[in-house]
Amino acid sequence: MSFNLNHKYWISTSKEISQLIKKQNRFKKIDPPEEKSVSFKIFSELYILYVELVNKLTFIYYNTFQVQKRKVVRALVENATQQLMLLKEELKEMELSEYTYMDKALIVRKLTPVDLMIWRSPQFLYRRPLDIANILVDNKLYMNDQEKEQSDAKDWTKISDAVALIQAHERARSARVYKANINYDKKKFLEVKQRKKVNYRFTFKPNQAMSIPVKRTIFTADFIKTDESCKELRDKIDHLGGCMSDDNIEDLKEIRNRAASLIQSWWRAYKTKKIYKIKKQFKRELLGIRKIRQLKRPNQFSNSVLEMYRNEQKRRKLDEEFEQLIMDERTRLLQLRSPWMMEDISDHIRGWFAEFYTATGNFHPYPDPVKNGTVLVVIDETMDVGAFQESLTKKPLTNEEKKKIKDKKKAEKRKMKEKIKNQKIKDAKRRKKLKDAGIIDVAYSIASSKPIVNIEETMKQFSIDWRNVDEYLNKNHDPIKAWVTEQQLDVIHHELRELVDEYMRVEYELLKSALAADQDEPYKPGKVKNKKKKKGKKKKRAIDPTGDRTLSSLYHELKDASVIEEVSHRDFNEFIADFNFIADDTRDEDYLTTVGPAKGDIKMVVQESMLGMSEFDIAKPKSILLVGPVNSGKKLLCNIIASELDAVFINLSPEKVCNFSQDMDMFLHIVMKVAREFQPTILYIEEAHRVFHKKIPPEEKDILPTLLAPYIQKKILKPIKKSDKIVLLGTTSLPWMAKPLLKRNFQKILLIPKCDYGTCFLLWLDLMTENAPEALENYAYSALAKIMKAYNSGDVANSVSNTLSVSRKMRLKAEALDPMEFLEYFLTEMDPPLFPPEDKLMDKFNKWFGASNKFEKMRNAAMAAKLAKQKKK
Template identity: 30%
Template sequence: MSQRTYNEMWAGAQLELSQLLIEELSAEPPRPEKDRVVFFQRLAVLYVRYIQIFRQLEKVYDQVVHPQKRRVIRAILDGVMGRVVELKNEMVEKEFSEYHYMDDVLHDLKLTPRDLEIPIPRYFSSELNKELQEQKMMLADILKMMEVTGSPEPLVTKDMSQEEAIKIIQVMERARQGRLRAKLNEESWNMNRMYRIKGSGKVGTELAALCIQKVWRGYVQRKRTKIARDEEMIFLGMAVDPKHQVPCPAEITAQAIEACTWIKQEEHEEDYQKSIVTLTNQLRNVEGHDMSKTMKDQIRQWFIECRDATGSFPDYPDEEDGGSALIFAVKSPQQLIEEIAAKEEEDTNNKPKGKEEKKEKGNDVEEEEAGLMMLPSAFLSDLEVGSKTFVDFWKTRNESKNFNQRHEIELIKEEKRKIIEEEIRKQVDEQMRQELAEWKLTVDKDKGGKTKGNAKKKKGSKSGKKKKKEKDLTADRALESLFQELVEQGLLKKANNVRLQDYLGDYSYLGTTLRQNDIEPMPSLADVRQVVSLYAVLPLGSQVVHEKAPLIKAILLAGPAGVGKKMLVHAICHETGANLFDLSPLTTAGKYPGKSGLAMMLHMVFKVARLLQPSVIWIEDAEKMFYKKVPKEEKELDPKRLKKDLPKSLKMIKGEDRVLIIGTTKDPLSADIKSLCKMYSKIILIPRPDYGSRYILWKELIEKRSGEVTKALDLSCLAKISDGYTPGHMVQVIQSVVTKDRILKQATRPLTADEFVGPLAKIDPVFQEEEEALKSWYAKTPLGKKRIKAATGKDGEEAPVKGKDAKKKGKK
C-alpha cells in the first residue's frame, strides 16, 4: 500500500481515538455503577475499541517512512498500549478473573475473534538498540567459546568376552546368508514367471489386455470423479482453490514493497538525525546571541518595574521553580511576588497537611459515593496531547510537495528553538542573578540579608531522610566479566527462536454461555496467549508502558506438563529481545554455596538484569522453592535456598526496571500456597487444550513436520480422541509417526488417523482428576477466592470488612 493509504488509516484511528477520549474525559464524570455486569460491559466495550485502534496504529507505525510522523505515532501507540493494559487490569479487579469472554461485545461491534488478538508491535525486535544487538553477539560468542574449549567426552571402551564376540559374528553371518538366499529365491521366481508368460497362447493375451483396460478405465474414471468433486466443493465455497494456496504475485509484490519500506525508514531516519545536528548548530550560532540579548533586556525591565511598584528589587526565581521562565509569563510584578511567597509557604506546610487531607478525602469518597468507578488513568493525558498534536500539525497539513515523505525542516527548527532557548535561559539566569546582586548592593544595601535567609531556608528544605543505597558487591568488576561469569555458570542462557504466534490455540466460543449457566469455563490456549502478551510482552517491550501501567514484577505459569510453559518464556524473550536468566533450583544447585555466595549470585543476576534490560528471570519448577516438605531425593539439592532472599531482591525492582520474574510449575499443590502467592502477583492457569485448539494443533504441527494433510487424514477424529493430551504429547507422537521415510511415501500412501492412535495410546493423558485438582488449587489463590465470593453473591470488595467482624466475634 502507498504512504497515502497509511496516512488515511492513521487519520481513521485518530478519529476513533478522539471519540473515545471525549467519552472518557467528559466534563461530567459518570455516576458510580452498582450493577457489576453493566459496569464490566462498559469496560469490555472500551477494551475492544482500544484494541482495534492499537491494531491500526501498529500497522501504520510499521510502514510510515516520515520520521517526524513516526515519533508522533509512536507516542500515541505507547499510550494506547498502556490504556489497553490498564483496562485489562481493571477488568480483572472487577470480574475477579484473568480470563474474560466477550462474545456479545464482538457480535455488537460486528467483529471476529481474530480482531481481539493482541498484536506484538514489530518495532520491539526491529528497533533493538545497538547495545542490545552487541549483547546478543557477545552471548553467542561466549557460548561458542564454551563449546570449543569444552573437553570432549572420552570414548568409553567396553571389554567384550570371546563368547559375546563369537555370538555377534554368528548373527551377522546368518543375516548375510539370509539376504543371499532371499535374492536367489526372487531371481528364480522371476525366471519361472517369464517361462509361464512365454508358454501362454492367444487366449492369455486377450485376457491380459482386458485386465489392463479394466484397470486403466477405472483409474481414469476415479480421477475424473475426484476432479469433478473438487470443482464442486470449490464452487460451493467448502474448499480452497489450489491456486490461492500458493502466494499470488500480488502478495509477493506487497512483501517486497514492505521490505523496501523498512530500508526507506532507515535512510530517512539517518537524514533526519543529520539535519537535527546541523540545524541545531545553525540556530545556536545565528539566533543564540539575539535570544540572550532579548532575555536580558526583558529581565532588566522586570527588575525596574518591580522596583517602581514595590519599592525594592525582587528575589530572583529559583531554578527549581522555572527561573526566568516565570518572569516571561504574562503577569504583573506583584502577582509574581505573591506566587513565589505562596509557593514557599506551601513547601513549608505541605508535608504535615498531606496525610490529613488524604484521609479526609478518602472518608468523603467512601461516604458520598457507593458503587463501581473507573480508576484514574496514567495514559489519557498523553493520548490527549498526541491527539492534539495530530489535529494541530498533521491533519490538515499540505504534503503535495513532500512526495518522498522526508522530514520537514521548519518543524525541526520549532522544536530545537525551544531547547536552545532553555539552554540560553539557564546561562542568562546565572548572569542576571549576579547582576541583580550587584544592583542590590549598590541601591538596596540595607536589604542584602534576605538572600542569606533564603539560602538558609533552601538548606533547611533539603534536609530529609536519606534513602539507603544498595551495596554494590561487584563495584570493582566490569559488566562484561559479570556477563561472562553468568553465562559460564549457566545462569544466563540464549532464548530459543520462538514467536508468541507459534503458541497455537483457538478462541473459546462457549465461555459466555457457560458463565451464563453458572459454570466456570477453563480458558483456551488463545486466552493464555493474550494474557501473556498483555502482562509480559507489552510492558517489557515498551518503557513507557512499563513505567506508567500497573507494575507486575512476577508471574507464575501453572499447568500440567507439556502445555507450553517453557515455550511461553522463550517466546516472551524472543518478542521483546530480553535476556534470559535461569534461577531454577536445579540450575543453582551446588553453585555459589553459603550465605555470602547466595547473596553474590542474586546480586550479580539482578545487577546485570537491570543494566541489560529488558530481562526475564525464569524459575522452572517454582513450587520446589516453597515446598511444604522437601522429598528425600531432593534434600541434597537444597531447593528452598532462595525462599527468603529472592522476595527481598524482588522488592528492589522499580517501575523503570524492565525486569520480570516468571515462574513455571506443573505441581503447585506441593508448595505452600501463601508463600507462593506472596511471591507471584499474577498466577496464570494453563489448562489442557480444548477441541478447537487440538484440531489446530494437529493440523499445524503435522504440516510443520512436512506432513501433508489430505482427506484421508481425519483431523476431527484425531482431535476428538486426543482429549486430555497436551501439545507436548502431540509433538511427541507426530515426531514418532512423521519420519523421513514416511514423508517420502506420502505420495502413494497418504497419512491416516490410524497411524497416530497407537503411539498416542502409549502416553498417559492429563486425567480429569488432575485438572480438577489444579482448579481447586487455583480457587484457593487470592483471585480465586474473590471469584468464588462473587459467584456466591458476596462482593469480593467486602471481604476485609467481614474479616474484621469475624475477629470481633472471635474475641467475644
C-alpha cells in the first residue's frame, strides 16, 4: 500500500472517529428509551459504525510504519475492538441469543451481513518471538552460523533421499521400456537395438545448477505393426498409380480432394468456434458479466506473503532504529547535560531555602522521598511563605489532637466512600428495575464505557501533540527526535533529582543545626520517610521438572508422539454457508427473533471468539465447544480457526492421551509449557463427550476416554491467564451422552445450525462449479438444493466428490449429469443408505443446547415467565 493512500485513509478515518465521538456525546444526554426497539436501534447503529472503524484502523495499523504514530493507532484499535465487544454483549443480552440481527441498520448503511465480519488474518495475527518462530519453521534468516550448518545438514539429507528416489524411478522406467521392446519384437530388438551396458555413477553437488538441459526420457518402442515405412508406402501407391486407368486416377484425386476439403472445413469450424468463444468471454468480462455461475467470495484486504514479509522486516528495522535512537539520545544527554542539570536542581533548592529564611527566618520542612521529594517544590505543592509563617505561630499540637484530626479525616473519607457506594447500589437497582421492564439505560452504558473514554483521550492528545507535525513530509517514517529528547530529559530529571535530594538533605540538616546553634536551641534531626517497597505475597516457586530441557526438545517430543499435528491451511471462505435474512423481520411483541439462526451466522460468533487470540488485549473465552451432528462442519471450523490464527494445534483427544496414562502430570506439564511458550495455541479434543462419559462403551475402554476429565479444570483451564493466547477447543456429536461436567468445563457452547436452503444452494453451486465449471454452468442448482437441503454439508461434499469422478467429468458433454446420480450415492452406494438427520435428533440437540447456553437459558426463563403471566390473566 502506498504512503499517500495510507495517509489519506488515516485522515478520513480520524474524521469519522471525531464524528462518532460527537454522536456518542449526544447519546450520553438522552433519557432511557421506553421502547426496547429504540435501544436496540441505537446499539446496532453504533455496533456497525465500530465494525467499520475496527476494520479501517486495523488496516491502517498494519500499514503504518512510523513508530510513534503506530503507538497511537494501536491504542485506538485496541479500545475500538473492546468497545465493539461490549456493544455486542449488550445486543446479545437484548436478543437473548448468541446471534444478533440488525438488518434494518445494515440497509441504511447499504451493507450486508458479510460486511460485519471483523476478522482479517494479517492484521490480527499474534507475532511470536524470533527464537520461538525458528523452532516452528526452519527459518535461516534469523539463525547463527552453527544453526545454519545444522539446517544445511538436514537439507542435504533430504536432497540425498530425493536423489535416491529419482534414481529408483528412472531405473524402473528404463526397465519397463526395455521389457516392452522385447515383448514387441524380441529378435529384432536384441539383434539390432542391443546396447552395451555402461557403468554409470550418479554424482551431485549441492547448490550447483545444471549447465546443459538434459532430456532423460528415451522412447525406443515402435508400435507400428509393419515393416514398411511411410516413404515406402507412398512410393508403392505411386507405382500402383502407374498401372491404374485415367478414370481410376480421377476418382482417387476426387476422393482425396473431398477428404482434404472435409478436413479443412472441420478445422476452420473448430478455429472459428474457438475464436468466437474467446471473444465472447472477453466481452462478458469487459461488461462485468460472469461467464461461470460461481460463488463470489467476499473481498478482503488481501496481502501477499512477500508483502507481509517486507512489512514485518520494515517494522522490525524501524523499531530497532527507534530503540537505538533512545539509547543514543539518553547517553548524549547524560554526558552533556547531566552535570548542569544537577547544578540547576541544587541551585533551585538553595534558592527555595533562601526564600523562606529571608521571609520567615526559618526553613520549610524538607519533603520526604515518600512524597517524591523536591518534585513538590517544582509543581508548587509545598506551603507558601504566608502559610508557613502561620504554622510557625501556631502552638504545636499534642498527640491527642493529632489523633483526633487523623480520625476525623478517616471518618470523612469512610463516609465519602459509603456515599459513593450507596449511590452506585442505588443506580444499579434503578437500572435493574428498568431492565426488568424492558428499558435499557443507553446513556449510562455509553458514559461508563472505559474504551470510549480512552478513545476520546487518545484523539485529544493526538490533536495536541501532532498539530504542528506535517505527516505528509515524513515519507521515510523517521521518528520525531524532539519528542525523544523531551521524554528522556524528563526521565533523567527525575532520576537526577532523587540523587540531588540525598545531597541537599545533608546541606539542609547542616543549615538547620547552624540555625539552632545561633538561637541556642537544641537541634534534633527529623526522621526521613522513605518509599516503602511493595511486599508482595511470597509465592512458592513451582518446581519445573523440565527445567533442564530446551523448548525445542519438548516441542519435538510432542510432535513425534503425534500430539502436535499439522493442520491443512483453510480460511473462512471454505466454510460455505448463508446467513439468515428473515430473522429480523419475524420479531414478536417482545422484540425477540422467532426464527432460528442459519449456518452462516455461526461464523460471526466464532470470529468474535478469535479476536482475543490476536495481538490486542481483548477478552476471550478460555474454552469453546462446538456441538452438531456428524459431518456438520465442526472439524472444518477447528481447522479454520487454527489456520487463521497460525496456531500450534495440540490434539488432546482420548486416542492421543491414553499413551501417557502412566504419568499424566508430566504430560500435561509439558503440554501447557509448550502451549504457553508457542502461543497462540489450540488445545483440541475431538468428540469431547467421550471424556465425560456417563457410561463408557465397551469398544472405547481400550483408549481410557475419561482419563483427562479430572485434570481439565485444574491442570489446563486454571493456569490459562487472561493475556494468554490459548484456547481449549472441543467438538461433540453426542453431548447428551456426557455428564453435566461437560457444560461446566466449556465456557462458550455453540450449536452448529442445520443446513437451510440458502446454505445448501451455495454448497452445491460452489462444489459442482469447482469440479466442472464449463459443463455445469446452467445446471438446476435450485431444484437440487431444494430436494437435498436436509443433508449435512459434509454429506453433500462427499456426494459431489464421489459422483463427479474423473471418468464422469470426461463424459459430461456427451452424457448430461442426472440429479439422480447424487441420490444413488446416498441410497445405493452407501451401506447402510444415508438419510438426512431426523427432526427428532435436531430437537434433541436444541433441547440440550437450551439447557447449556447462557443466553438460551435466559430466553427459556423469559418465555416461561411470560406463559405463567398469561395463565394468571
